[in-house]
Amino acid sequence: MTINNRVNMIDGIRGFSLFGILMANLLIFQYGLFGKDEISLLSLSATDLFAYKLIKIFIEGSFMPIFTFLFGYGMIKMKESLERKELKVKRHFVRRFIFLGAIGLVHSTLLWEGDILLLYGMMGFFLLLFMNRKSKTVLVWGIILLLLTSLFGYGNESGTIEDKAILEQYVKDTFEIYGSGTYNEITYHRNNVDPLNLPDYMYIVLLLLAPIASAPLFLLGMYAAKKQRFTDPAKEQDLYIKYALFFVPIGLLLKSLVYIIPNQSWVGIGSLLGANMLSLGYIYLMALGYKQGTLLFKSFEAVGKLSMTNYLLQTVICTTIFYGYGFGLFGKLGIVNAFFLGIIIYSLQVSLSYLYLKRFRSGPFEKMIRIWTYFTLSGKPRIKASIENKRIA
Template sequence: MQQTKQQHFVPTGANERIVTLDVIRAFALFGILLVNMRFFSTPAIQAEMVGTSFSSNLLDTISTWFIFIFAEVKFVSMFSMLFGIGFLLFMERGEEKGIDVKNFFKRRLLVLLLFGLIHIFFFWYGDILTFYAVLGFLLLFMKGKQPRSLKKAAIITWSIIVSFFMLMASLMFLAQLENSPEQQALMENEVNRIAEVYSQGTFIEILQQRINDISVIAVGNIFLFGVILTMFFFGMYFWKTGIFTNTSENLDRIRRISKGMLMVGVLGLILASLGKVFIDGANSPWYFVKYGGLFISGPSISIFYVMSILLLLQNKKRLAKATTFLQPVGKMALTNYLMQTLVCTTIFYGYGFSLFGSVGPFGGILITLSIYCVQIAYSYFWMKRFRFGPMEWLWRRLTYGKNAVKVQRLRKAL
């Protein structure tokens, strides 16, 4: 009997979507592109290890600090929170129909992993989809937990990451390690070589460099795993306590959470800013102070942003405007995320317009705004005619197979 029911389990329909989640998702997409632009356009990771910058004027310096304070780690944290919420929505919807959807969810993650692996190896090393696909399996063990347990899990995971960076900073201050002039020169030459490969190299040469970059950031990604898990748990906690489904009844609580997270976030930003000012290479203890501060401020400021958006959307006029302009972007978030990579690699890589290493932070902000405005426009017109974004439709078809084909038709009925 259960198998028969599973054959009729279908993707979420348009009338079942929660508008605020789509709007928040759209907001997160903009912030992610704003932060990722530095990594699309420069060898940012290696440059930071050397202590060099691609800022060339005052506008670039202001832009760098603007992104650092308001966006870095904040929007990947927000997107991760939404993924945790999406997991519970997916599972609860199946349970309402009396269906065990664990196998559907596992298949959904495997398809996402396939998308992520193609993205990370053949397009851009900064992919986030592989992280979500791998860590998503852990959510199956947390689904039945009570809100208090989810909150505790989030705080413990968060504390472990921050404590590690603060401990490493303390040890590095005691060790007082420094790069030799020879090491510094070699690393600076490596930054220049990487910039040349991405700006002038062939697809194969860029592929080889991308694989090397993946190996360079592998260790750092372990800590990003911790941030993502923290936000998965916070998302599940907030969902189970009714903040997104009964917002009007939780306004006082939302305001308290917003104020509390803002205070924590400001403390984290002070630490991160000190690290950023004094950092002078990979062996600098300030490197760990910076990222310890970012891993405090990222999750907390992202929660502050989400709570602020919920409060703003209590105004019906603002909600109507956000629904018109931003909800379509959020509805096709996977498509828009991957589209950002295609556009940016075309702009910056050698097989495109070869602008890698030539655009500073201020120029990156202008490009971000241009791309996002185009995404708002085409998402609006696409969702007028179609039920899903193209990648969302493919994800559903590969997840559900032959189940409920009619519901999964891409084009809307005329």
Template structure:
């Protein structure tokens, strides 16, 4: 029975850190803008540079990097199962404890720190992911594609059966929607930016419930990307990039061209039927995500590029800690118990702020990992998972290398 840990895959750590940056560039807006205002599509800031920046973010970043995280979650499940089997441990018990701990931390994060928490959703979908652990790669791929297509297929079918259902339904006029968006922004600024802790927690709980309800429609997409990551891991595609180079190139070209085209249609075209928007959102984003993964993997094989991209591996190895720290720091910046800058920072400075914070996290993670093998929240997470000391002496070599 083998007892040695699997060596860490530096590409996966770097890709996780890269995803963490993209997620933060999106999430920071939700710390300073009302959830309802965003839902109504209200633009609070003027200036061509803000408009261009948000347009580019919508096409290139929004919804793609969180899918990379989802992909890596499924990838990690397979790695943990293989490691558990090699050490003679019960994977089901380990993973159930791991997901339970993730769910508890996610609930604390969502209620007490930031309503946009994704950990809760990952934990819930993770229990469904366990059902697929023994599936062959081909089965995983079929289920993944099916889940990624289910929402646009259902909406398209509904529009064919009832053409009126595919038309765009606008419950409010643009003027009314704008006015309501401004109202919610002013209300939330008074609560998050100036209110008491009790007021903030009450509003955060409302937003957390609303965020969960909004996220349910994306559950098939999340599970689909989990399974795509599991498929890639079982096929060893990112373990052996050179061996699968031609397939990765074809996937990158297909995903990049088709995914970008669909994203451009969704972002730039007005008055699209609901089923067309669903296809652009639920098909275009995963395709572009896979293209990003492919490009990143191919570039990582070049030594010069690898030196550059390896920088992302430091926050990637502590992604759990850094994700939570981003929420804590943004709370201290935008909420009343900190600087109270809610609603006062325009998008261009939000993006710059996110980049600066992430750069600090890169430096912090690098220093931390030179002294300790895992991040503080990773330690807590593993403590729940393994019911004991989660760090083995040999792991210091693997993680800090």
């Protein structure tokens, strides 16, 4: 398989993950980061409640890890590319992670609380510890952290009556402010009102633990790249089938148990593990579909090539639709209607991305990160004289 075809498949999987991320994030865009889980306060219809559960099982928590997997995968491929060009590896990664963190900070502060780019910038520095490790070491750590985060990540949600009252009031205030407030009112509420009532030091602890808690799929992506996975679909087809048939059913079962056997803490632990297993299943299912040459899968490529631009564009579009300074549909559209809205938004992104790439090679934010990473106006790495001489020879 050629390098271009391999990259196209990775772009296709990345574009597919952006579809699921949009569908999951529509719960946050429409109900808020905390409101989406306070289902008893939403007064959903029976149809919307059913759709809500389907999104929770099939989508939420299982598409973002695909993005993280590909981030780890891309780190190793970028490292290999930098080494071939005899460039400083860590120096370029540090610049890249600083840029991601900066964009994420601006995104989360000025636009939306569901940002992931700040976490990715932080996560990158943690992943540097594993970049030169053996593939087996990376795999072992990935599995260990996957089990640990599933075991301890599902905390005690009971809380005190006072804590629940504070959270419920926060959700109600969010509905009112986000639905009809000005940009300044919404921004102030997002950045200054604390629904968890935690001491300041706890936020520092959570900030430091965040990279570790989200590490498993990053590491498994690095492992896959080190093992040269997704480089030869013809030879790997049986592997795709085996892993898709293993991870998808188990992941769906574990995530469904929350609704089959409610109010059991161990079920919540299984749900977190199931979300990551389903992510792996979707990755191999997508790779299998790509191998078959399905047009639907190939349509994801253009979105994946402009992944950062499209991710940020989703925020601009959805906050305009739902927030008070836009159309003010916060909490009013419903789950089913929002699902179809998501399909429309993503379809537009597919079309616009395809047309954009007819004229340009990379998106505006993709271009910016390359310029910053390589410190060149062209956004391309500098070619050393020794490498250039080898090419001429």
